[in-house]
Amino acid sequence: MRFGTLGKSGIKVSAIGTGTWAMGGDFFGAIDEKQCIEAIVASLDAGVNLVDTAPVYGHGHSEELVGKALKGRRQQVVLCTKCGLTAPGRNLTRKAIQMEVDQSLTRLQTDYIDLYQMHWPDPNTPVEESMQAMLDLKKEGKIRAIGVSNFDEELMRRCMAVGQLDTLQPQYSLLDRQVEKSILPFCRQNGIGILSYGSLGAGMLTGKFKTPPQVEGSDKRAGFYPFFKEPLFSQALRLVSVLQEIAQEHDKPVAHVAINWVSQQEGMSTALVGCKNPAQAVQNAQAGDWDLSAQELERIDQALREIYGE
Ligand SMILES: NC(=O)c1ccc[n+]([C@@H]2O[C@H](COP(=O)([O-])OP(=O)(O)OC[C@H]3O[C@@H](n4cnc5c(N)ncnc54)[C@H](OP(=O)(O)O)[C@@H]3O)[C@@H](O)[C@H]2O)c1
Numbered sequence: 001m002r003f004g005t006l007g008k009s010g011i012k013v014s015a016i017g018t019g020t021w022a023m024g025g026d027f028f029g030a031i032d033e034k035q036c037i038e039a040i041v042a043s044l045d046a047g048v049n050l051v052d053t054a055p056v057y058g059h060g061h062s063e064e065l066v067g068k069a070l071k072g073r074r075q076q077v078v079l080c081t082k083c084g085l086t087a088p089g090r091n092l093t094r095k096a097i098q099m100e101v102d103q104s105l106t107r108l109q110t111d112y113i114d115l116y117q118m119h120w121p122d123p124n125t126p127v128e129e130s131m132q133a134m135l136d137l138k139k140e141g142k143i144r145a146i147g148v149s150n151f152d153e154e155l156m157r158r159c160m161a162v163g164q165l166d167t168l169q170p171q172y173s174l175l176d177r178q179v180e181k182s183i184l185p186f187c188r189q190n191g192i193g194i195l196s197y198g199s200l201g202a203g204m205l206t207g208k209f210k211t212p213p214q215v216e217g218s219d220k221r222a223g224f225y226p227f228f229k230e231p232l233f234s235q236a237l238r239l240v241s242v243l244q245e246i247a248q249e250h251d252k253p254v255a256h257v258a259i260n261w262v263s264q265q266e267g268m269s270t271a272l273v274g275c276k277n278p279a280q281a282v283q284n285a286q287a288g289d290w291d292l293s294a295q296e297l298e299r300i301d302q303a304l305r306e307i308y309g310e
Contacts, residue, residue, distance in 0.1 A: 001047035001288040004269045006078070006115060007166035007193030009145035013078050015263045016288045017050035017195065018043040018281060019274035023065050024058025028202070028276070029219035033065060035277040040069035042278035044077065046285035052169075052195065052272050053108075054082040054119055055100060060107050067109035078114045080195070082149060084130070085119035092122035092130035101142055117147035117169055127155055131162040147195070153186045165192055167269060172196035173262055174205060174243075174304070175227045175236055184267060193269035196262045200273055200284075201227060205258035207240050235307050242303040246296055252287075259287035261300055 002015035022028035023036040040051060053066045063081060070077055083100040084092040105111060116137065118130055134146045147167035148159060159165045168187050170179045173196060187194050200206060202221040203213075212228040213219060222228035227236045243257040250256075255273075263271035275281040292300075 001285070002263070002291075005193060006145055006147075006269050008164055008191050009115075009166040009193075011078055011114060011145055011166075013050045013270050014048045014285075014288060015268070015270060016043075016048055016259060016285050017052055017078075017080075017270035017272045018048050018285075019197065019272040020051065020053045020062045020066055021057045022274045022276050023053075024056075024062040026058045026061075026218050027220050027224075028274070029217070029221075031276055036065050037069045038278045039275045039281040040066060043275065043281040043285050044073065046282045047288060048281075048285045049076065050078040050080060050270050052080040052197075054085065055104055055107075056082075056085045056087075056119065059087065060103070063104055063107035067107055071109065074110055079108065079110065080115040080117065080147070081108065081113055082117040082119040084122055090120055090122040090124075092118055092125045092127070094129055094133040097130060097133040097137070101137055105142065112141060113143045115145045115147050115167060116143035117149050117167070118151070120150045121152075121155055127158050128162050131159045131165075135163045149197075153183060156186065156190075156192065160190065165190075167193040167195055169195040169197055169272070171198045172265075173199050173201050174239060174258055174300070175201040175225075175232075177304075184265075188267040194267050195270045195272050196268065197272045198225060199259055199262050199271040200255055201225060201236065201258070202274075204228065204236055205240065205243065205255065207244055207254040210237075238307050239303060242300065246292070246299065250290065252290070253283055255284060256287040256290070257292065257296075257300075259284060260290070260292045261297065263288070264292060264297065 025031045137143045145166040149169035202225045247254045273284040
């Protein structure tokens with residue numbers, strides 16, 4: 001497993017992190033709780049040391065499962081959760097942050113969070129107030145590092161004027177590279193660590209979807225990730241076929257090529273990869289055991305230019 005750091009915090013993290021959105025049970029289809037807990041444990045056994053969750057994933061359910069899975073090995077794990085996105089909407093007021101952190105600590109069965117992240121911008125609260133609340137939590141010892149998610153440069157700049165901002169968690173994968181234009185360069189210049197989400201394109205980059213998943217019941221992924229709709233879906237299939245060729249040459253799963261492409265980009269701390277069972281968790285963690293060569297990275301970039309015309 002390769003290791004990096006969470007920005008200026010100096011906290012050491014594995015290049016692959018375990019994401020637990022699906023484990024909330026309300027967005028990626030049905031889950032088996034026992035399998036979810038075993039998946040988190042299996043990822044740790046396979047070398048992962050970072051787990052990411054959020055209160056909004058299944059209204060606390062994902063955090064509860066993470067808390068159960070980490071019993072007895074809390075100290076070995078970099079535990080990341082978030083605040084500011086709950087059922088009624090966005091709320092990053094000082095009062096909401098102070099209340100949410102205690103609820104998360106209870107569900108996670110711990111007395112500290114390693115990385116606490118503002119989940120989405122709250123247009124109704126000055127970000128300076130939110131950032132000060134986060135800094136106060138750090139002083140109290142409830143959190144060790146401060147992150148944001150889905151923030152732009154301007155909001156990050158305002159946070160940095162108040163105190164140390166350690167990380168950004170944006171959507172970033174072979175299927176969504178919007179942050180490459182200006183957000184990632186800003187993070188690199190300012191020592192902000194990057195945790196990519198949707199690293200596997202919600203499963204699209206494993207090669208298993210030949211037709212788009214239907215938005216039905218509790219499987220709503222196609223409503224959040226735009227590449228499940230045409231014409232992006234057909235373009236994604238073309239890209240997956242190039243990844244498949246590289247995977248075959250290494251005798252590795254396609255998922256490894258997608259995970260390694262994002263995790264090998266400059267400034268990355270961790271590629272967050274979601275899973276629902278131990279087999280997926282172990283397969284994903286094993287991507288960190290090998291690297292794509294410079295020629296292979298260029299081959300993928302060439303395919304991106306051909307398919308997306310950039
Ligand atoms: N900050 C934010 O706003 C935000 C937004 C999204 C995600 N996140 C974080 O980032 C994490 C990762 O993103 P994500 O979970 O949305 O998407 P992802 O990691 O791209 O895809 C995860 C899904 O792909 C499937 N999968 C995973 N490994 C597989 C394998 N080896 N073979 C076949 N299928 C596999 C699983 O679903 P199936 O088995 O059902 O196909 C899994 O739930 C999340 O869990 C969450 O922690 C944060």
